[in-house]
Amino acid sequence: MRLRNRTAMVTGAGQGIGQAIALALARHGARVALCDINAQRLDMVLAEIQSIGGCALTCPMDVTSKEQIQQVVQQVLSLWGAIDILVNNAGIYEVLPFEEITEAQWDRMLSVNLKGAFLCCQAVVPHMKQRGSGTIINIASSAGKTGATLAGAHYSVSKAGVICLTKQLARELGPYGITVNAVAPGRIDTPMIHTVPEDQNEMFRQRTPLGRLGTPEDVANAVVFLASDEASFITGEILDVNGGLLID
Numbered sequence: 134m135r136l137r138n139r140t141a142m143v144t145g146a147g148q149g150i151g152q153a154i155a156l157a158l159a160r161h162g163a164r165v166a167l168c169d170i171n172a173q174r175l176d177m178v179l180a181e182i183q184s185i186g187g188c189a190l191t192c193p194m195d196v197t198s199k200e201q202i203q204q205v206v207q208q209v210l211s212l213w214g215a216i217d218i219l220v221n222n223a224g225i226y227e228v229l230p231f232e233e234i235t236e237a238q239w240d241r242m243l244s245v246n247l248k249g250a251f252l253c254c255q256a257v258v259p260h261m262k263q264r265g266s267g268t269i270i271n272i273a274s275s276a277g278k279t280g281a282t283l284a285g286a287h288y289s290v291s292k293a294g295v296i297c298l299t300k301q302l303a304r305e306l307g308p309y310g311i312t313v314n315a316v317a318p319g320r321i322d323t324p325m326i327h328t329v330p331e332d333q334n335e336m337f338r339q340r341t342p343l344g345r346l347g348t349p350e351d352v353a354n355a356v357v358f359l360a361s362d363e364a365s366f367i368t369g370e371i372l373d374v375n376g377g378l379l380i381d
């Protein structure tokens with residue numbers, strides 16, 4: 134119970150990595166605001182958390198909407214009085230050759246993956262500053278460090294943006310007692326990667342020194358660590374969780 138009495142807000146909590154993060158935070162004692170554009174999935178995650186004796190709240194919202202985010206932040210603050218942990222995890226993914234990415238696809242990708250994190254941080258930071266504490270954890274990707282081997286340029290660029298946002302905010306918010314870090318997953322077995330043919334995922338498996346794809350729990354464990362007191366002197370870090378797929 135490393136996070137007892139903490140309050141967390143997790144975006145993209147409806148499935149995959151976000152679901153595992155929400156469950157892990159709840160298992161460690163945090164109250165978790167479950168945020169996702171898919172309200173039905175949130176009800177299932179809420180039931181799962183309640184079944185292990187955890188505490189959570191469903192907050193359907195679109196991370197591209199400043200208004201919806203602010204409503205959720207106000208709701209969480211009036212119910213629980215604090216947001217100690219923000220996890221920006223919501224994201225979309227697309228495999229497309231560079232010349233085929235339309236302007237609308239580019240804008241949508243940047244809007245969900247990068248602007249979503251920006252808006253959530255902006256909504257929560259004034260509150261964290263006021264309290265003089267808080268931790269923000271962004272879910273980036275190894276694609277944001279090297280360029281993607283499979284995903285489109287709009288995806289890898291959005292994740293590079295998430296990495297730089299993490300470093301910038303770590304500098305700006307450190308003096309207010311707020312840490313900002315990112316986790317950069319390699320290939321993780323979630324519904325997101327099932328949108329591509331299996332042989333493509335097999336290619337990642339073969340190139341990973343540890344010989345397997347990651348699990349959502351592998352990423353969630355790293356997030357729990359970064360959210361815990363044990364990580365209180367870590368900020369601006371991009372933590373790889375990739376089985377050795379990328380070693381830099």
Ligand SMILES: NC(=O)c1ccc[n+]([C@@H]2O[C@H](COP(=O)([O-])OP(=O)(O)OC[C@H]3O[C@@H](n4cnc5c(N)ncnc54)[C@H](O)[C@@H]3O)[C@@H](O)[C@H]2O)c1
Pocket residue numbers: 144145146147148149150151168169170171174194195196197222223224225226245272273274275317318319320321322323324325326
């Ligand atoms: N799976 C991987 O291999 C992998 C690797 C590196 C990084 N990531 C990153 O991890 C994060 C989670 O990925 P995943 O594999 O669990 O994906 P996923 O598709 O399984 O889950 C993403 C969740 O985000 C939600 N979401 C999408 N758009 C949203 C919006 N506008 N507002 C609110 N919620 C929205 C979806 O409804 C879904 O529940 C993403 O940021 C992704 O880029 C995943």
